[in-house]
Amino acid sequence: MTQEQVARHARVSPATVSRVLNNTCAVSSGARARVIKAVEELRYSPNLHARGLAGGSRSVGVIVSNFENPFFVDIYKAVEAGAGIAGFDIIMANTGYSPERLTASVRLMIGRRVAGLAAIVSEMDPGLIAELNEYRIPTVFCDVGTPGSNIANIRVNYRRGMEKLIAYLYSLGHRRVGFVGHHATLGPINERQRAVLDAVGSYSDLRVDIAAGDDTLEGGRRAARVVLAANPAITAVICANDLMALGALRELRDRGLRVPHDISVTGFDNIKLAQFSDPPLTSVHISREEIGRIICDRLFGPATLLEREFVIDPELVLRDSTGPVRSRGVKNTRVH
Amino acid sequence: MTQEQVARHARVSPATVSRVLNNTCAVSSGARARVIKAVEELRYSPNLHARGLAGGSRSVGVIVSNFENPFFVDIYKAVEAGAGIAGFDIIMANTGYSPERLTASVRLMIGRRVAGLAAIVSEMDPGLIAELNEYRIPTVFCDVGTPGSNIANIRVNYRRGMEKLIAYLYSLGHRRVGFVGHHATLGPINERQRAVLDAVGSYSDLRVDIAAGDDTLEGGRRAARVVLAANPAITAVICANDLMALGALRELRDRGLRVPHDISVTGFDNIKLAQFSDPPLTSVHISREEIGRIICDRLFGPATLLEREFVIDPELVLRDSTGPVRSRGVKNTRVH
DNA sequence: TTGAAAGCGGTACCAG
DNA sequence: CTGGTACCGCTTTCAA
Numbered sequence: 250m251t252q253e254q255v256a257r258h259a260r261v262s263p264a265t266v267s268r269v270l271n272n273t274c275a276v277s278s279g280a281r282a283r284v285i286k287a288v289e290e291l292r293y294s295p296n297l298h299a300r301g302l303a304g305g306s307r308s309v310g311v312i313v314s315n316f317e318n319p320f321f322v323d324i325y326k327a328v329e330a331g332a333g334i335a336g337f338d339i340i341m342a343n344t345g346y347s348p349e350r351l352t353a354s355v356r357l358m359i360g361r362r363v364a365g366l367a368a369i370v371s372e373m374d375p376g377l378i379a380e381l382n383e384y385r386i387p388t389v390f391c392d393v394g395t396p397g398s399n400i401a402n403i404r405v406n407y408r409r410g411m412e413k414l415i416a417y418l419y420s421l422g423h424r425r426v427g428f429v430g431h432h433a434t435l436g437p438i439n440e441r442q443r444a445v446l447d448a449v450g451s452y453s454d455l456r457v458d459i460a461a462g463d464d465t466l467e468g469g470r471r472a473a474r475v476v477l478a479a480n481p482a483i484t485a486v487i488c489a490n491d492l493m494a495l496g497a498l499r500e501l502r503d504r505g506l507r508v509p510h511d512i513s514v515t516g517f518d519n520i521k522l523a524q525f526s527d528p529p530l531t532s533v534h535i536s537r538e539e540i541g542r543i544i545c546d547r548l549f550g551p552a553t554l555l556e557r558e559f560v561i562d563p564e565l566v567l568r569d570s571t572g573p574v575r576s577r578g579v580k581n582t583r584v585h
Numbered sequence: 586m587t588q589e590q591v592a593r594h595a596r597v598s599p600a601t602v603s604r605v606l607n608n609t610c611a612v613s614s615g616a617r618a619r620v621i622k623a624v625e626e627l628r629y630s631p632n633l634h635a636r637g638l639a640g641g642s643r644s645v646g647v648i649v650s651n652f653e654n655p656f657f658v659d660i661y662k663a664v665e666a667g668a669g670i671a672g673f674d675i676i677m678a679n680t681g682y683s684p685e686r687l688t689a690s691v692r693l694m695i696g697r698r699v700a701g702l703a704a705i706v707s708e709m710d711p712g713l714i715a716e717l718n719e720y721r722i723p724t725v726f727c728d729v730g731t732p733g734s735n736i737a738n739i740r741v742n743y744r745r746g747m748e749k750l751i752a753y754l755y756s757l758g759h760r761r762v763g764f765v766g767h768h769a770t771l772g773p774i775n776e777r778q779r780a781v782l783d784a785v786g787s788y789s790d791l792r793v794d795i796a797a798g799d800d801t802l803e804g805g806r807r808a809a810r811v812v813l814a815a816n817p818a819i820t821a822v823i824c825a826n827d828l829m830a831l832g833a834l835r836e837l838r839d840r841g842l843r844v845p846h847d848i849s850v851t852g853f854d855n856i857k858l859a860q861f862s863d864p865p866l867t868s869v870h871i872s873r874e875e876i877g878r879i880i881c882d883r884l885f886g887p888a889t890l891l892e893r894e895f896v897i898d899p900e901l902v903l904r905d906s907t908g909p910v911r912s913r914g915v916k917n918t919r920v921h
Numbered sequence: 922t923t924g925a926a927a928g929c930g931g932t933a934c935c936a937g
Numbered sequence: 938c939t940g941g942t943a944c945c946g947c948t949t950t951c952a953a
Contacts, residue, residue, distance in 0.1 A: 262925075265924080294695040295946085298945085300696075301634035301947090302930065302948090303946075317658055329679065343662075357674060359630040466860075521803075588930060602931095603933085604932095607932085636930080639945050
């Protein structure tokens, strides 16, 4: 079913069909009506490849690291909503933290000639930035970007967030903590882990043990197991994000450790699930709404705000998974 | 950057560039090398719109009802993996259970001339099937499809799953239960709720109260609140899926009810999270791997298996969120 | 207000 | 093995 067939059916020229479909310039109401009727009758659906070729596509790309983590889904949904009202459609890609897949996804987006691109990823491939600058596609990175002529970057101030978290734990008496991070954080970009190390470093009597796993429930559980094996004396487990914290929680429960009575646990991101776990997770809120808003502004708004960096300041959220340190002896008096 | 420019740079014709890029027929190694070099130097990225127009696109569409529910994400990932090895890329869409958005998404896919389509949705718009048949796009529906000349349908046997679940609860002594369903199930398609009603109907002394909410954690929590308000005497809460069950769990905890001691809770789908909640959820396993496999077979495999229905039989998974009914009196003796 | 026609950037067939 | 060329289906001037 092509535009031409519709045109013939409506006794007009293809150009007129195009005009009606795009609401561009004036078309006599008679012709318009005939076209609309023809479109319905023939169930005509314009070929978007052709449209994209001739016009220029009204779609933007969104690339995330891990769709299994609700944090990314939240951002995706925020962009989706913005795209909807701006009349864009979204092309989504998931990299699974693989730099190769990131590069492949970016290429795919470039190939589709997207009008804009948002990459909410932790991994990065050097050279990608250059490629993006080459194609002059308005882009918003999160964390891993370097502002460029047409590239904006959203930087989450993990450092600040971790400082708040560590200060809080320190005030509760914790002096030996474990960190459950991403495997991805073993690479060059590992902001969260570095933030923890730096924050811990500012307390002379605070020490941290580190383990890493995948960004999944299982990964969190396994990393918790590792960090506990390395040092059974830790009184708190700091997790790189909430999803992994949920996994850690499970590991602790299986070992008969009560949270926060015997050991404290913290998440990061403050996804919805953090409120629904038992106990609800103390976490650090990163506003997905704000990230989504920034992305939408830049991708769908007037092309004015170029080359800049946005900083997001995370907020500590206290819930029930953290508590004061108790002496080890007390632990054995528990009823359950 | 166009093919022609690359051709000029490599001192060959555009046709040869195309041949090199698609590995079609033979090209002298000299020319090939020059083309590859030119592509690299110019950072050439073929315009996929043009390619899709001239050739035919190698992409398939995947439409799901709710990306916030890991159930759908699991299926998406299964298809993503299959698409990767088959050399297809995926165009994803999320409907949020809106029939209008489903129609819009399908149109979008048709417009992109996808090679195949998988719609894992609970909502449906009559006429959509006809439209799909019109365009002869190989399609796989889940639940809501009607097998047609090029449409396959995967039917999850909710009835069987709910029967097992109800039989199990009945055997534990439950006689008054609540059902927490989707709002979406209030529409014409509400398999899970019907399955519950039918299963309950086969026991003369079993009664069920019903409430519905969104397919979210909050929705589950709210629906649980409603169903408990309607009948505080229920001894079990059957949830339409695990995500909602997690929400229900939270509501019960807030009320000081212990699961399963005071009240039992069941989920459905058996998503990963069901194993990580406290207590882990008794659920009914629906294999996303199997659904993903069927989709991949049909969309990426040889186009042989047409117009058929696949039935998935769910399996009961017992965990700790269900237990025998205790007399109401006992409830007050709880320590905590 | 409408139609004709020139691209948009590839693919694929055909001749050389 | 390679270049020329006719489309693919739509948008967008440019005239009429």
